[in-house]
Amino acid sequence: METIIKLENISYKYEDEYVLRDISFDVKKGEKIVLLGIxxxxxxxxxxIINGLIFQQKGNYYYKNTLITKKLLKKKDFVKQFRKEVVFLFQNPDTMIFNPTVYDEIAFGLRQLQIDDIDERVKHWAEKLGVYKYLDTPPFNLSGGEKQKVCLASLLALEPEVILMDEPTSNLDPRSTGWFIDFLYELDITTIITTHNLSLSLELGERGLVLSEDHRLIYDGNLKEFLNDIEKLKEANLVHIHKHRHGKIEHRHYHTHDF
Ligand SMILES: Nc1ncnc2c1ncn2[C@@H]1O[C@H](COP(=O)(O)OP(=O)(O)OP(=O)(O)O)[C@@H](O)[C@H]1O
Ligand SMILES: [Mg+2]
Structure with missing residues (x-):
């Protein structure tokens, strides 16, 4: 399969300290990747960085063999195509929502990009995401989970090639999470998803990328193998210790469960 994303020795700092150090990996078209880290x-x-919203101080990022730079993302034609192909579901849906109705919210990106069949796409994705009945509703009136589904509909309506999702299940109840897993499974798009929920992570993709507390990539490989490797989990600080009881016996050991 062809490589769609390539990161070469990426380092990034907001201020003085690096918050990403020397990160390199490739993503093949169609891969579903789970990004873990505390x-x-x-x-x-x-x-x-992958969405071209901020730019690394060191290293190179290639999308479809094109070096992504600030300058390139100022070129109208390129940015239009790139924004259609690589989309980002933010951690907090409130930061994405600003239109008067759910319909306008889903249509917004399509209108920006002057796509032809807007009405058809809006209705199709609203239906698929289960928010059709809210099309005339102000998105602010929806619950967190419903808002997230509206955001997802607005992104998928662009028919992107890569979708980046930051904690997409954090607002979803167990039933919606189950629905999301099935939905993602059917979705034939390259995906990178972050989650803190280790037990759920296995349902979201096969390949795991793991960042350490000191901002290095400490694992790139089979996610299941990572989750079964207590030493690796400790290195990533993704296990915790706490007291608990088995009958009358109280003891402490490592846990990976999610709370
Ligand atoms: N705009 C910013 N200005 C300065 N520092 C920032 C900014 N955004 C993030 N940081 C810092 O960069 C580091 C990495 O932040 P980032 O949001 O990428 O972490 P994360 O892995 O997504 O965490 P979380 O699991 O809490 O979402 C943190 O120490 C954070 O405080
Ligand atoms: Mg985050």
Missing amino acids: NGSGKSTLLK
Whole structure:
């Protein structure tokens, strides 16, 4: 399969300190990747670089063999195509929503890009995401999970090639999470997803990328193998210790469960 994304020795700092250090990996078309790492390890920052929202101080990022630079993303034709092909579902849906109705929200990107069959696409994706009945509703009136589905509809309506999702299940209840897993499974798009939920992560993709607390890529490979490797989990600080009881016996050991 052809490589769609290539990161070569990427380092990034907001201020003095690097929050990504020397990150390199390739993504093949159609891959579903799960990006793990503790709070502050750099996951959202990495997705923002891949989305061309911020630019690394060191290293190179190639999308479809094209070096992505600030200058290139100022070129109208390129940026239009890139924004259609690479989309980003933010951690907090409120930062994405600003239109008067759900219909306008889903149509917004399509109108920006002057796509022909807007009405058809809006209705199709609203139906698929289960928000059709809200098309005339102000998105602000929806619940967190419903808002996330509206955001997802607005991105998928662009028929992107890559979707970056930052904690997409954080607002979803168990039933919606189950629905999301099935939905993602059917979706034939290159995906990079972040999550803190280790038990859920296996349902989201086969390949895991793991960032350490000091912002390096410490694992790139089979996600299941990573989750079964206690030493690797400790290195990533993705296990925790706490007391608990089995009958009358109280003891402490490592846990990977999610809370
Ligand atoms: N705009 C910013 N200005 C300065 N520092 C920032 C900015 N955004 C993030 N940081 C810092 O960069 C580091 C990485 O942040 P990032 O949001 O990428 O982490 P994350 O892995 O997504 O964390 P979380 O799991 O909490 O979402 C953190 O230490 C954070 O405080
Ligand atoms: Mg984040």
